[in-house]
Amino acid sequence: MNKKIKNYKAAAGGWGALASTTRFVLGSKKPAANLRNLLRANKVKGFDCPGCAWGDEQGKHFSFCENGAKAISWEATAKRVTPDFFRQHPVSRLRQQSDYFLEYQGRIEQPMYLNRETDHYEPISWDDAFALIARHLNGLEHPDQLELYTSGRASNEATYLYQLFGRTVGTNNFPDCSNLCHEASGVALNRAIGVGKGTVTLQDFDRADAIFAFGQNPGTNHPRMLHSLRNASRRGAAIVTFNNLKERGLERFADPQSPVEMLTPKDSSISSLYLCPRLGGDMAAVRGMAKLVLEWDTEALKRGEPGLLDRDFIAEHTQGLDGYMAAVAATSWQQIEKQSGLSREQIRQAAEVYASAERVICTWAMGITQHKHSVATIREIVNLQLLRGQIGKPGAGLCPVRGHSNVQGNRTVGINEKPDEAFLNRLETHFGLPMPRRSGHNAVAAIQAMLEGRSKVFIALGGNIAAAAPDTPVTAEALARCELTVQISTKLNRSHLMAGREALILPCLGRTEADVRASGPQFITVEDSFSMVHASQGAGKPNSPHQRSETAIIAGMAQATLGSKPVDWLALADNYDAIRDHMAATLPGFERFNERLQQPGGFYLGNTAADHDWQTTTGKANFAAEPLPAQLLPAEQNGEPVSTLQTLRSHDQYNTTIYGMDDRYRGVYGQRMVLFMHPDEIDRRGLNEGDEVELISIWQDDVERKVSGFRVVAYDIPAGNVAAYYPETNPLVPLHSTGDDSHTPTSKSVAVLIRRQQTSRIL
Numbered sequence: 001m002n003k004k005i006k007n008y009k010a011a012a013g014g015w016g017a018l019a020s021t022t023r024f025v026l027g028s029k030k031p032a033a034n035l036r037n038l039l040r041a042n043k044v045k046g047f048d049c050p051g052c053a054w055g056d057e058q059g060k061h062f063s064f065c066e067n068g069a070k071a072i073s074w075e076a077t078a079k080r081v082t083p084d085f086f087r088q089h090p091v092s093r094l095r096q097q098s099d100y101f102l103e104y105q106g107r108i109e110q111p112m113y114l115n116r117e118t119d120h121y122e123p124i125s126w127d128d129a130f131a132l133i134a135r136h137l138n139g140l141e142h143p144d145q146l147e148l149y150t151s152g153r154a155s156n157e158a159t160y161l162y163q164l165f166g167r168t169v170g171t172n173n174f175p176d177c178s179n180l181c182h183e184a185s186g187v188a189l190n191r192a193i194g195v196g197k198g199t200v201t202l203q204d205f206d207r208a209d210a211i212f213a214f215g216q217n218p219g220t221n222h223p224r225m226l227h228s229l230r231n232a233s234r235r236g237a238a239i240v241t242f243n244n245l246k247e248r249g250l251e252r253f254a255d256p257q258s259p260v261e262m263l264t265p266k267d268s269s270i271s272s273l274y275l276c277p278r279l280g281g282d283m284a285a286v287r288g289m290a291k292l293v294l295e296w297d298t299e300a301l302k303r304g305e306p307g308l309l310d311r312d313f314i315a316e317h318t319q320g321l322d323g324y325m326a327a328v329a330a331t332s333w334q335q336i337e338k339q340s341g342l343s344r345e346q347i348r349q350a351a352e353v354y355a356s357a358e359r360v361i362c363t364w365a366m367g368i369t370q371h372k373h374s375v376a377t378i379r380e381i382v383n384l385q386l387l388r389g390q391i392g393k394p395g396a397g398l399c400p401v402r403g404h405s406n407v408q409g410n411r412t413v414g415i416n417e418k419p420d421e422a423f424l425n426r427l428e429t430h431f432g433l434p435m436p437r438r439s440g441h442n443a444v445a446a447i448q449a450m451l452e453g454r455s456k457v458f459i460a461l462g463g464n465i466a467a468a469a470p471d472t473p474v475t476a477e478a479l480a481r482c483e484l485t486v487q488i489s490t491k492l493n494r495s496h497l498m499a500g501r502e503a504l505i506l507p508c509l510g511r512t513e514a515d516v517r518a519s520g521p522q523f524i525t526v527e528d529s530f531s532m533v534h535a536s537q538g539a540g541k542p543n544s545p546h547q548r549s550e551t552a553i554i555a556g557m558a559q560a561t562l563g564s565k566p567v568d569w570l571a572l573a574d575n576y577d578a579i580r581d582h583m584a585a586t587l588p589g590f591e592r593f594n595e596r597l598q599q600p601g602g603f604y605l606g607n608t609a610a611d612h613d614w615q616t617t618t619g620k621a622n623f624a625a626e627p628l629p630a631q632l633l634p635a636e637q638n639g640e641p642v643s644t645l646q647t648l649r650s651h652d653q654y655n656t657t658i659y660g661m662d663d664r665y666r667g668v669y670g671q672r673m674v675l676f677m678h679p680d681e682i683d684r685r686g687l688n689e690g691d692e693v694e695l696i697s698i699w700q701d702d703v704e705r706k707v708s709g710f711r712v713v714a715y716d717i718p719a720g721n722v723a724a725y726y727p728e729t730n731p732l733v734p735l736h737s738t739g740d741d742s743h744t745p746t747s748k749s750v751a752v753l754i755r756r757q758q759t760s761r762i763l
Contacts, residue, residue, distance in 0.1 A: 003670040005689075005713055011268075012219040012226060014254035016664055017066035030078045048526045048536035050075055050153055050511040051654055052222035053402040055202035055530045056601065065223035066256070070652070070659045074491075075510040076540055079106025081492050086112060086121040095497045099467055099727060100658040102492045107507070110546035114503035121496075121505065126548070129504050130560035136457050136484045136502075137561045143170030143436065147446045147455050150176040150415045151462030152407025153511075155524035155536070157579045158550040159406075160587075161572065162461055163414035165558040167424075168433060168566060172440030173455070174415050177463055177655075178407050179443035180470075184369040184742040185400040186411070188378035192622050194615030195608050197408065199397035200361055201530045206231065207395030210238045210357035212350075213271075214282055214381065215367020215748075219249015219665055220651045222365075222401055226253045230268040238353045241271040243367060244279055244646060245676070245723060246716040248665040273349055278341030279644045279721045280632045280749045282368055283377040285340040287628060288347035290384050291328050293355055308355055310389030317612055318386050320623035327625040339628055341718050359395030360385065366403070367646070370748040372629070374739045379624035386621055392612045402529045404655060405511075409527030412605070413587060417442050426586045431566040442743050443469060444735060450478035458500065459486040459557075461550060462508075466495040467656040470733035470745040471705070488553055493656070494727070507547045513538040515549045518574040522549070525580075525597065527605065533590075534602025551576065633751040635720070637698055641685065643677075645695065645750040647726035647733070656727055663725075668713065675754070676715035676723040689714050691756055695724070697732040698751040705732050708757060722754070 010016055048056075051071040085105065091114065094102065111129045112121035124132075140146060148166045150159060166174060178186070186196030193199070205211070205228040218225040230253050233239055241250045253268050277285050297307040314321055333344055340347070354360060362381050368374060382398065390396040402408050414423065417440035424435040441449055447469060449455040458479060469475040475498070479485055482500030489496070490510050496503070509515055515522045515538065523537035548556070555573035562569070572579050577594050584593040589605040596603045608615050616622055633644050650672060652660035662669045666676070675693060682689060694708040707729060717723060726747065737746045 006667050006669060008248065008665055008667045011252035011254040012249035012665060013066070013223070013256050017256045020066050020070075020664070027073065030076060045537070047511045047538045048405055048534070050405055052224070053152070053405050053408060053529045054222045054224045055528045055532055056534070057202065057224075057227065067220065067223055067651075067654060071654055071657075072512060074103070074657065074659055076512040077106050077543075079104075080543060081105045081108045083110065083112070083123045090119040091121065091497055091499070092119055099494055099656065100661065102494065103657055105492055107490055107543040107547070108492060108505055109544040110507060112505040114499050116501070124504070126556060129506060130556045132502065132504065133459070133484070133486060133557050134560035137169060140456060144173055144438070144440070145454065145456045146171050147173050147175060147441060147450065147458045149443070149446070149458065149460040149463060149465055150174065150410055151460070152177050152402070152404030152410055153462050154410060154550055155406065155526060156409045156413050156533070156583070157524050157576050158461065158554055159410045159415050160413040160583050161551060161554045161558070161569075161579060164427070164431070164567075165554055165562075167427065167435050168558070168562055170436050172417055172419060172436050172438060173446060174417050175441055175443040175446040176410060176415050177404060177443075177468065178411060179743065180468055180745060181366050181403055182369050182400060182407070183442070183744045184374035184378055184739050185364075187742050188375045188382065189398065189400070191616070192379055192382040192624065193391065193398075193609035196411070197531055197607060198399040198529060199391055199607050199610040200399045201532075201604065202228065204361060204395050204397060205229075207359055208232060208237050208361045209359045209395065210240065210353050210361075212240045212242070212354070212360065212362045213250065214242045214362065214364035216243065216363070216365030216401055217245075217247045217249060217648070218401070219247055219253070220649060221403065223249065225401065226270070227255065229253070229270050230255060233268055233270055233272070238272045238357065239270055240273045240275070240350050240353050242275050242277055242282055242285055242350075244276055244717060244721060246274065246276065250274065273353065275342055275346055275350060276716070276718055278339070278632070278718050279646055280371050280373070280629070281340035281342070283373060283380050284336045284628050285342055285347055285350070286377070286380045286384055287328060287331055288333070288336040288340065288342075288344070289351040289354055290380070290387065291331065291333075291336070292348060292351040293384075293387060294325060294328060296355060309387050313389030314386070317614065317621050318623060319618050319620040320625065323625035324383055324623035327627060331628060335628060339632060354384070359393065360388070360390045361395070361397055361399055363399035363401055365401045367748055369742070370739070370744055370746055372737075372739055372746050372749065374744065375741045376624070376626040379626060383623050386623060391621065392610045397610065399529070405528075406526040408529060408531075409525070409533070412527055413583065423586070430582065430585050433566045444738055444743050444745065447475055447478045447735060450482055453481060456483040457486075458482045458484070459488075460495065461488050461554070464493040464495050464656045466498040467493065467727040467730070470730055470737070470747065471735040472727065472731040474735050488550060506553050507544065508550045508553055509538070509542055509547050511536060511538055513540045513542045517549075517552070522576045524551075524576065525602070531605040531607055532602055533597075533605055535597050549573075551579070633749060637753065640753055642698060642751050643681075643720060643722045643754055645729065645732065645752045646721065646723045646748040647729045647750070648723055650725050653725070666715070671711070672725050672728060673710050674713045674724065675710040676713050676717055678717050678719040678721075679714045681719045681722075682712055682714060684719075685754065687712055687756060693754050694757050695729070695732060696753045696755070697734065698753065699734040699737060701734070703734075705734065707731055722752070
């Protein structure tokens with residue numbers, strides 16, 4: 001494999017995206033089928049892309065992006081992992097393989113059971129697999145010894161059945177991928193505005209005068225967002241980016257679906273102002289903007305002019321302004337500049353854009369949510385929007401950009417370790433069964449419980465927790481201590497190899513494939529980042545006759561464990577309309593569910609905050625008077641310089657799925673073991689580009705957390721900050737280094753020492 005570092009000069013998208021899409025479609029070994037799949041992606045009567053949760057633009061001929069094409073081709077591959085593959089590869093040897101190698105082998109063909117004596121996975125029948133699960137679950141001393149993990153890819157129907165199964169067993173242990181990424185958004189927004197979702201729709205991006213993007217890289221992680229940003233920029237909206245790294249997708253974009261942009265040098269500038277704060281410095285930057293807005297408001301009033309604040313909105317809809325203004329006044333510019341890493345002049349430029357815009361959207365992703373003070377940072381973004389009434393009017397609002405398709409829908413339909421009383425009451429009334437009231441485990445708490453032997457069975461509805469969770473050796477040990485681990489998966493991944501004393505792999509259908517049950521072809525539903533619920537129906541032939549839908553697998557486990565209590569599980573799995581009828585009876589906003597799905601594009605669940613119906617404890621939108629953090633991470637330890645590491649994805653990656661070894665927009669080819677550093681930082685440390693280094697994380701325990709073999713790459717990133725790919729750097733993230741109130745791992749702010757290794761070679 002040719003390893004090289006080469007500056008990528010083109011815009012995001014364009015011919016590079018088209019070439020990459022073509023390569024992955026051909027590499028699937030099913031090019032004709034996947035070309036048909038791409039034409040059905042994100043369309044009415046089609047299927048929802050298994051990639052990101054960005055909303056669907058109706059009426060477009062093509063509704064997929066480069067990384068969506070990768071996800072579709074990766075799933076709908078002709079390659080299969082057969083029992084013969086497992087006979088040839090012992091688990092101990094597979095552990096030595098890369099994550100890319102594991103998933104590249106293709107789709108898992110049939111249910112497999114880990115034989116500890118032979119160190120091989122062996123075929124098992126579905127009935128025997130379900131019986132094994134039932135034996136373990138019915139033998140638990142307490143229902144809370146069960147952990148039910150969920151990936152955001154699972155459908156609304158499957159996850160609704162999953163939560164009903166778990167709560168009928170008697171637990172609220174529903175750790176999920178949202179705990180690892182966007183939990184801070186839900187916590188902060190619920191406290192501030194009474195609903196843990198964004199307040200905007202996709203159409204609001206067509207009306208905004210200014211869009212502020214914080215901590216995200218849409219060119220890789222949700223490329224269809226670039227179409228919305230491109231259109232906004234072209235009609236004159238200002239786009240201000242706060243992001244630690246310079247990312248090509250937020251600088252320039254050439255639409256691969258536009259002949260003009262493909263056949264001429266013409267592309268679209270995205271950000272009109274691009275600022276690179278220090279890792280963890282976004283709260284200080286937003287506080288600086290608010291400080292200027294409040295000063296300019298005071299000055300305008302003194303001149304007898306209208307102020308900048310929306311005083312009618314504040315008086316009618318908010319509480320806590322006086323406390324917040326006092327907190328802003330107490331924050332010095334010295335602290336703001338030092339913590340943000342930005343100058344007062346840079347912050348002033350952003351504040352001027354904000355103050356001059358009538359309609360403003362603030363949008364953010366995991367660059368904001370994976371810090372110790374993430375909840376406070378998001379509250380500060382909300383504070384800024386409340387000052388000028390930028391919530392609940394067309395073209396304005398708050399937009400957390402969720403990652404995996406349907407991660408938001410999972411939470412909506414009940415995947416929540418802390419369910420509210422109203423939801424539990426509705427379940428009890430409808431199903432005639434008492435529901436558990438004890439709060440359950442989030443992802444970090446679940447890992448700790450397994451590690452301590454308090455939880456004994458781990459079932460994963462999708463995902464790859466061994467690669468997604470922090471503190472990789474600790475997570476692996478936690479899984480190994482379980483009496484049973486069950487992975488419902490499409491492809492082989494790291495979690496299958498970090499197994500419990502007994503272990504099952506249960507192969508499921510993908511989004512692209514036809515799901516035909518006794519009552520006929522079925523469709524599922526998902527919810528996007530804009531609270532739109534719509535149908536998804538694959539049409540491809542399943543990769544193997546042994547694979548089952550996620551819904552059928554959950555029903556099989558439930559029927560084996562519970563019998564027909566409180567429902568006929570197998571009957572529900574044969575007709576998803578019946579599941580949706582139960583959802584309509586128990587979930588607010590899902591009334592007449594089946595009927596409303598007949599609308600092209602689905603239906604909008606609504607948002608109480610967008611309607612100025614504040615479901616908070618005060619009945620108003622709440623300002624938060626949080627001080628800035630006393631400090632971020634230390635600058636040195638025992639005289640040795642400390643860097644702040646953020647973990648991130650490459651362009652050939654989605655979540656923990658690694659499609660290839662390139663990161664085109666950052667100029668990295670054929671490799672993943674790289675460390676991005678500012679050129680001045682490289683010089684200051686006496687290093688050279690291409691040097692091999694090791695990273696050691698700093699935490700308040702005696703555990704050594706170290707990764708080695710990373711090559712230094714010069715990049716436009718603030719000095720003192722560094723970046724590297726996960727899951728390779730997940731071992732550096734301590735399990736208990738989590739966000740205040742969110743318990744989300746601090747994967748974007750890890751204190752590390754960087755040391756040269758013995759061998760050093762220039763790239």
